[in-house]
Amino acid sequence: xxxxxxxxxxxxxxxxxxxxxxxxQIKRDSQGRxxxxxxxxxxxxxxxxxxxxxxxxxxxxxxxxxxxxxKKDRExxxxxxxxxxxxxxxLEGKAAETDRLAAxxxxxxxxxxxPMVAARVIGGSAGTASLTIEIDRGEKDGIRQSMGVxxxxxxxxxxxxxxxxxxxxxxxxxxxxxxxxMLADSRIQSPVGGVGEPLITMKYVPNDDDVxxxxxxxxxxxxxxxxxxxxxxxxxxxxxxxxxKQIRIKPAANLEKLEEVLVxxxxxxxxxxDVPAAKPAEPVASSPAPPQVVNP
Amino acid sequence: xxxxxxxxxxxxxxxxYKFRTGAIPIATLLALVIQAWLPMHFTRAALLDLPLLxxxxxxxxxxxxxxxxLLGTAVGLMQDSLSGPTVPLGLFGIAKTVVGYLASSLxxxxxxxHPAARFALTAGFFIIHQAVVALTRRILLAQPEPxxxxxxxxxxxxxxxxxxxxxILLDRLRRPS
Numbered sequence: 436x437x438x439x440x441x442x443x444x445x446x447x448x449x450x451x452x453x454x455x456x457x458x459x460q461i462k463r464d465s466q467g468r469x470x471x472x473x474x475x476x477x478x479x480x481x482x483x484x485x486x487x488x489x490x491x492x493x494x495x496x497x498x499x500x501x502x503x504x505x506k507k508d509r510e511x512x513x514x515x516x517x518x519x520x521x522x523x524x525x526l527e528g529k530a531a532e533t534d535r536l537a538a539x540x541x542x543x544x545x546x547x548x549x550p551m552v553a554a555r556v557i558g559g560s561a562g563t564a565s566l567t568i569e570i571d572r573g574e575k576d577g578i579r580q581s582m583g584v585x586x587x588x589x590x591x592x593x594x595x596x597x598x599x600x601x602x603x604x605x606x607x608x609x610x611x612x613x614x615x616x617m618l619a620d621s622r623i624q625s626p627v628g629g630v631g632e633p634l635i636t637m638k639y640v641p642n643d644d645d646v647x648x649x650x651x652x653x654x655x656x657x658x659x660x661x662x663x664x665x666x667x668x669x670x671x672x673x674x675x676x677x678x679x680k681q682i683r684i685k686p687a688a689n690l691e692k693l694e695e696v697l698v699x700x701x702x703x704x705x706x707x708x709d710v711p712a713a714k715p716a717e718p719v720a721s722s723p724a725p726p727q728v729v730n731p
Numbered sequence: 732x733x734x735x736x737x738x739x740x741x742x743x744x745x746x747x748y749k750f751r752t753g754a755i756p757i758a759t760l761l762a763l764v765i766q767a768w769l770p771m772h773f774t775r776a777a778l779l780d781l782p783l784l785x786x787x788x789x790x791x792x793x794x795x796x797x798x799x800x801l802l803g804t805a806v807g808l809m810q811d812s813l814s815g816p817t818v819p820l821g822l823f824g825i826a827k828t829v830v831g832y833l834a835s836s837l838x839x840x841x842x843x844x845h846p847a848a849r850f851a852l853t854a855g856f857f858i859i860h861q862a863v864v865a866l867t868r869r870i871l872l873a874q875p876e877p878x879x880x881x882x883x884x885x886x887x888x889x890x891x892x893x894x895x896x897x898x899i900l901l902d903r904l905r906r907p908s
Contacts, residue, residue, distance in 0.1 A: 441797065442795075442796035442797045442800065442832065442835075442836075443796075445796075445797050445800060445801075446796070446800050446828065446829075446832045449800055449801070449804050449828050450825055450828055450829070453804070453808075453820075453821035453824045453825045453828065454821065454825065454871065456819075456820055456821045456824075457819055457820070457821040457822070457825075457867070457871050457872065458871075460819045460820060460821075461819070461871075461872065470808065470812055470820055471812040471820070473812075474808070474809045474812030474813060475812060475813065477760075477809075478760065478763055478764060478767070478809065478813060481760055481761070481764045482764050482767060482768060485764050485765070485768055486768065489768070489772075
């Protein structure tokens, strides 16, 4: 038999055997369990090894090579985190600003008899010679020189220069500044002025008068610039002097961190009749008369 | 021994290749293992029929119809065994027996080294394989099975493409002549 015929016969025989195998499976509902068991037994170790190998490769990939993308993700997240931090800071700033403006509004409403305009602080002193701030309101908004500037916390200072759209404010802490004030409890009146330092002084209180540390100092209204009873500060230090006490006061308004202020749009907010009865400081006979409040 | 030898049919000169020791069982086993494992992780890999590609390659290389059909039978039956109870023993066995025989017979007559020839032959054998499977299912098992559809057409192309690359790799298992 030629080789070609031999292979054909072999082909026919092998196919016939498999057809019979199929037929047997169908007839007896058998699944050729033995052959399957042998095959699975032979192949499964390789499958298991392959599965372990793939698992190892996958773990290596995920835990090492894929870290390249993790690094990029980390950088992206860091950038996003920085942006969010910045955003939070901005929002916190806006929230604080809202609170301050709300306080200003509330204060303004409570002082409805005195016309005021809110202004934003846009600059500070250009030099160390004076303690001033610059605000974003000027003559166009009704601001004039010597008008009082306050915050809900207390007195800030007075307008030293009014320009068309901006104004310069001399802070209470400047040595040329001053405000008519009195002690909240004893009602002793005395002007308060700056000395170029963070603390201001009440200079003309006789040594005989009873003054205590922690006592509140408020505006007296006698300067006809500030309404009465506005907080000026709190006494932090009292020393006997010649001829007056040396009283140092911490300003009620945070003059170092001003952002919004109120400008009193009047040069005469209080009439003389409105000024409450106050006990003027009794100067010592030998001492000079207290000077007037200095208007910058 | 262990050298490629010439098979002369008429005026043609066809080289018959032998493989390194253990190369055929290992390649067959690897094809079966990967075939069983790959679709579990990559669904689209179900289009591939690696055991068929191994049968085609070995048939085309050995160029002995008897060896080719027996190898096809063995690989087909093993694939049947690993395919679960829904695939009766003999389904892929018969199809791969036919493909093994045809590949060996054609390999003895044609130059099957060129990638284009390998691509076309693999696509053709895939279609024949599917036709035999469909015939077996429809006639012997009375089960519905499409003769051919778009998915099988894609399978033919994918397997033919993979075969071009795989056959180059398998060429390295040949013994140097």
